[in-house]
């Protein structure tokens with residue numbers, strides 16, 4: 413059974429605003445990254461999947477439960493981190509963790525304490541005095557502490573310092589290696605690139621692309637930068653495999669699809685003073701998706 417299964421699930425606040433019909437399957441154990449610019453619909457998608465927003469169309473299941481009709485069961489089984497963590501000011505993190513264990517019929521707090529320790533969260537400080545990053549650590553600890561089968565995390569590393577970010581990513585990797593599923597949204601593409609198996613790109617409420625991170629990166633052109641000692645006698649921008657070529661005096665920049673051999677062969681006989689070929693990052697792919705005029709797709713089916 414897939415951890416997340418939706419068929420045309422939508423949440424429209426107004427025509428064209430919100431989440432367009434979303435058809436997506438996320439198998440158990442996968443880390444799925446959801447990326448898109450501000451206002452793309454990431455939070456709306458996560459909140460609809462969590463049953464906090466009533467869908468305006470389609471169907472969705474989380475761990476086999478209907479996202480709206482059976483949302484109480486969903487909430488019991490899923491670790492959720494909202495985009496903005498609001499906490500009761502006068503309590504401490506330890507209070508919230510104790511209460512959460514009690515609500516789960518006396519569940520163990522052992523792992524929660526380990527997560528808090530690894531995130532260097534101070535458990536006995538009044539929440540009202542915590543910084544944004546420390547509130548985020550509380551939210552993460554509460555989401556992770558019961559080792560839920562599915563983690564739904566809206567920008568989990570938002571506000572964390574680099575060390576805590578690293579720890580958070582380790583915790584998510586560990587969850588996945590235990591067969592648990594992680595669905596996270598992020599603007600930090602480098603972190604999605606490092607931990608996610610697949611990535612979904614959402615734009616204006618529509619899922620425009622879903623692909624394995626490895627495949628996505630392999631499909632990207634490499635950035636080529638050349639400097640010549642003398643003006644080249646070949647039209648580099650016109651080479652098959654080259655795109656976006658720009659010449660500036662003796663410098664040339666472009667995007668190259670193909671192996672380095674073919675490029676070196678094309679440059680044979682030219683007086684080259686430097687050459688660099690850099691693999692593209694997910695960031696580059698993401699920017700490409702935004703720049704390209706991808707047609708609107710009302711309903712994208714993803715295996």
Ligand SMILES: Nc1ncnc2c1ncn2[C@@H]1O[C@H](COP(=O)(O)OP(=O)(O)OP(=O)(O)O)[C@@H](O)[C@H]1O
Pocket residue numbers: 425429430448449450451452453454455456457495
């Ligand atoms: N309660 C609401 N009523 C009406 N429109 C809303 C509501 N909440 C969000 N929207 C709109 O829905 C669209 C998607 O918003 P959403 O918050 O889901 O985007 P997001 O991808 O999470 O953005 P960000 O990266 O800024 O957090 C935006 O156009 C937003 O203005």
